[in-house]
Amino acid sequence: DAGVTQSPTHLIKTRGQQVTLRCSPKSGHDTVSWYQQALGQGPQFIFQYYEEEERQRGNFPDRFSGHQFPNYSSELNVNALLLGDSALYLCASSPRQGSGAFFGQGTRLTVV
Amino acid sequence: AQKVTQAQTEISVVEKEDVTLDCVYETRDTTYYLFWYKQPPSGELVFLIRRNSFDEQNEISGRYSWNFQKSTSSFNFTITASQVVDSAVYFCALSEANTDKLIFGTGTRLQVFP
Numbered sequence: 001d002a003g004v005t006q007s008p009t010h011l012i013k014t015r016g017q018q019v020t021l022r023c024s025p026k027s028g029h030d031t032v033s034w035y036q037q038a039l040g041q042g043p044q045f046i047f048q049y050y051e052e053e054e055r056q057r058g059n060f061p062d063r064f065s066g067h068q069f070p071n072y073s074s075e076l077n078v079n080a081l082l083l084g085d086s087a088l089y090l091c092a093s094s095p096r097q098g099s100g101a102f103f104g105q106g107t108r109l110t111v112v
Numbered sequence: 113a114q115k116v117t118q119a120q121t122e123i124s125v126v127e128k129e130d131v132t133l134d135c136v137y138e139t140r141d142t143t144y145y146l147f148w149y150k151q152p153p154s155g156e157l158v159f160l161i162r163r164n165s166f167d168e169q170n171e172i173s174g175r176y177s178w179n180f181q182k183s184t185s186s187f188n189f190t191i192t193a194s195q196v197v198d199s200a201v202y203f204c205a206l207s208e209a210n211t212d213k214l215i216f217g218t219g220t221r222l223q224v225f226p
Contacts, residue, residue: 028198031212033212033213035214040205040218041218041219042205042216042217042218042219043157043203043214043216045213045214045215048213049212049214056211058211058213064114088155089114090157092156092157092212092214093211099162099212100145100147100159100162101159101212101214102159103149103156103157103158103159104156105154105155105156106155106156108155
């Protein structure tokens with residue numbers, strides 16, 4: 001049983017560009033959440049998708065957007081990249097509320 | 113507002129020592145969940161335990177044990193007879209009952225030396 005998978009694992013982008021990160025949830029999980037983890041910090045909640053809709057959103061600007069597909073996989077898009085967007089982006093999936101989330105290995109984004 | 117505090121930034125121990133990682137949380141909800149995750153250098157967050165606010169029983173899993181005390185809003189994690197493979201960053205997290213949004217602490221880096 002594959003766990004949560006994310007792609008790519010590493011990415012380097014130039015300031016001002018746009019980026020798309022991808023996530024496939026663990027089998028049987030229908031809820032996908034995205035987190036941003038800056039170096040030396042705990043993960044920060046970006047948003048959560050359930051039934052192809054954004055269910056909750058953290059304190060992130062509109063440059064951060066997402067999508068969930070019918071097969072529950074998800075994308076995170078970031079527009080107009082800033083140097084401060086450099087971080088590890090983690091995807092998490094869960095089967096139901098309060099059950100705890102299972103995380104992927106993350107995508108390390110570097111903005112230069 | 114919800115908040116998780118992990119006051120210990122870094123802990124270093126020698127193999128076979130016992131070590132306790134502290135976690136203090138704040139929430140106004142009566143129903144909530146507490147979690148511990150391990151993050152090795154590879155970056156993936158590994159789920160260790162989930163506890164709901166109505167279950168204050170301590171839990172033991174092998175060398176790991178957790179002490180949940182609502183009276184002090186603490187959910188501490190103890191590793192007995194630590195091993196080098198335990199070296200990682202450990203995060204405590206909190207979520208409300210009707211959401212999967214996790215609020216993380218800043219983490220405690222544990223280094224276990226041989």
